[in-house]
Amino acid sequence: MKSLLLNLTLACIWLFLSSTPSLSSFFLGFLLGFILLVLFRPVFDSASYVRRCFGLVTFLVVFTREFVLANFMVARVVLFRSNESVHPNFITYDITGLKSFEILLLSYCISLTPGTTTVDISEDFNTLVFHALDADSPQDVRAHIDQTLRPAILKFTR
Amino acid sequence: MIVLTLQFCFAVLTISVLFGLYRMAKGPTVLDRILSFDIITSCIVGMIVLLSIRWRTSVFLELILIFSLLGFFGTVSFVYYLHRTQDVLPTNDEDDKEEE
Amino acid sequence: MRDILTSFLLIAGVLWVLIAAIGIIRLPDVLCRSHAVAKAFTLGLFLMLLGYWAYLGEGVSGLKVALAIFFQLITIPVASHLIGLLAFRKNLRRWKRRPMDDHRITKEPQSSKNV
Numbered sequence: 525m526k527s528l529l530l531n532l533t534l535a536c537i538w539l540f541l542s543s544t545p546s547l548s549s550f551f552l553g554f555l556l557g558f559i560l561l562v563l564f565r566p567v568f569d570s571a572s573y574v575r576r577c578f579g580l581v582t583f584l585v586v587f588t589r590e591f592v593l594a595n596f597m598v599a600r601v602v603l604f605r606s607n608e609s610v611h612p613n614f615i616t617y618d619i620t621g622l623k624s625f626e627i628l629l630l631s632y633c634i635s636l637t638p639g640t641t642t643v644d645i646s647e648d649f650n651t652l653v654f655h656a657l658d659a660d661s662p663q664d665v666r667a668h669i670d671q672t673l674r675p676a677i678l679k680f681t682r
Numbered sequence: 683m684i685v686l687t688l689q690f691c692f693a694v695l696t697i698s699v700l701f702g703l704y705r706m707a708k709g710p711t712v713l714d715r716i717l718s719f720d721i722i723t724s725c726i727v728g729m730i731v732l733l734s735i736r737w738r739t740s741v742f743l744e745l746i747l748i749f750s751l752l753g754f755f756g757t758v759s760f761v762y763y764l765h766r767t768q769d770v771l772p773t774n775d776e777d778d779k780e781e782e
Numbered sequence: 783m784r785d786i787l788t789s790f791l792l793i794a795g796v797l798w799v800l801i802a803a804i805g806i807i808r809l810p811d812v813l814c815r816s817h818a819v820a821k822a823f824t825l826g827l828f829l830m831l832l833g834y835w836a837y838l839g840e841g842v843s844g845l846k847v848a849l850a851i852f853f854q855l856i857t858i859p860v861a862s863h864l865i866g867l868l869a870f871r872k873n874l875r876r877w878k879r880r881p882m883d884d885h886r887i888t889k890e891p892q893s894s895k896n897v
Binding site: 698713717 | 785786788789792793795796797799800802803804806807812815816819823826827830831833834837838846847849850853854857858860861862864865867868869871872874
């Protein structure tokens with residue numbers, strides 16, 4: 525958190541130094557400050573911040589890939605498959621031990637990734653219920669989330 | 683070139699709005715109608731985008747923001763209202779009893 | 783150049799919107815339709831606003847377009863989630879109804895979910 529503030533401060537200083545302040549120069553300053561934080565990890569005590577930033581980048585890459593895949597899947601279902609061959613169903617998913625922000629992020633990602641929309645959460649915040657468009661094998665759907673989304677989110681938030 | 687593109691996009695968005703209207707007229711449940719309302723709002727946001735490209739202006743940006751948020755709050759308030767009313771939708775309960 | 787980029791993004795976005803609208807017509811029940819809305823519509827509007835951004839170029843209004851993209855990305859999935867939530871809580875009639883696939887051992891009946 526302190527490192528993020530430091531990074532933002534560096535970006536603002538860069539903004540004051542540049543002749544024409546704009547959004548792109550702010551991002552350039554942010555990037556330069558981040559490189560500074562990477563290089564001086566032991567001095568600024570920013571190792572975890574740098575790790576989480578790289579986690580955020582991997583998360584965004586994974587999420588974008590899943591999102592585009594999801595769209596092509598929905599397009600295939602909508603355009604080329606008859607309703608008889610689609611098997612929608614509700615599936616539960618275990619989220620024991622996740623913090624509330626991670627649950628929020630995970631449910632948002634589930635809503636936008638292949639074949640699933642978050643529907644409900646149990647009262648003890650341990651089980652997520654979502655609706656899968658093609659739920660022939662619920663284990664596969666769960667394993668897919670376990671392999672792609674969940675580690676990406678955990679890498680970013682922890 | 684870009685005028686042609688805009689005309690094509692307008693045509694496609696109009697078709698989408700018509701599909702949404704069809705679902706709104708036919709939709710078996712209230713939820714279908716809310717969903718199609720959502721879609722029509724989003725289509726109109728897209729039309730505002732096309733119009734502001736056509737007229738080479740950026741004054742409609744606030745309108746885009748307001749419209750998207752209005753559609754969202756419309757959906758939320760409808761769902762909030764429907765949460766409190768019971769037995770307005772066709773449910774599975776009758777089938778459940780038969781199975782038991 | 784900018785016109786070509788804008789046209790490309792606009793046409794791509796509009797085609798996704800069309801796919802979502804066809805999904806609204808074709809898919810069998812509310813939950814499946816909300817799938818089409820949550821995914822294809824989000825991508826479609828995202829691409830269209832990106833095309834608008836590419837057309838405007840860099841400037842003060844760029845931030846507002848970013849804000850609009852952010853709002854679209856936040857609100858459309860949440861709206862579709864709310865509809866799914868209502869359909870689940872009210873135990874709405876759905877396509878090819880099968881029992882919920884529950885990984886928990888203690889299985890609670892669905893009808894007790896009514897609020």
